[in-house]
Amino acid sequence: GSPPPALDWLSVDGNTVGDVPGVRRVLRNGTLVLLPFSAEAYRQDIHNTVYRCVAQNAVGRIISRDVQVRAVVTQAYKVAVEVLGAARGCTDILQCVVDRSVRDMV
Known part of the structure; x- marks a missing residue:
């Protein structure tokens, strides 16, 4: 888009998600990364949930469809x-x- 949009991710409750050390990262380019994890580090609110991507700039805002995440323990x-x-x-x-x-x- 022009101007380039800012990208954010929303949790199922509509709040913007951020980094959780060792578990989840949101990169500068807006990529949501779930890091490898052990069974002990499993969190349902992160590993088995719905996310939505928001792209917005001065022209407007758009929200993606639901992205269902179901992570699997190695x-x-x-x-x-x-x-x-x-x-x-x-x-x-x-x-x-x-x-x-x-x-x-x-």
């Missing part, structure tokens, strides 16, 4: 490859198999 998981079909000289059919508990996050 955890180890195993991936296996299952051969579904194979014949000499033909294309093989392989399937990636992951544990059900992490399937939606992989």
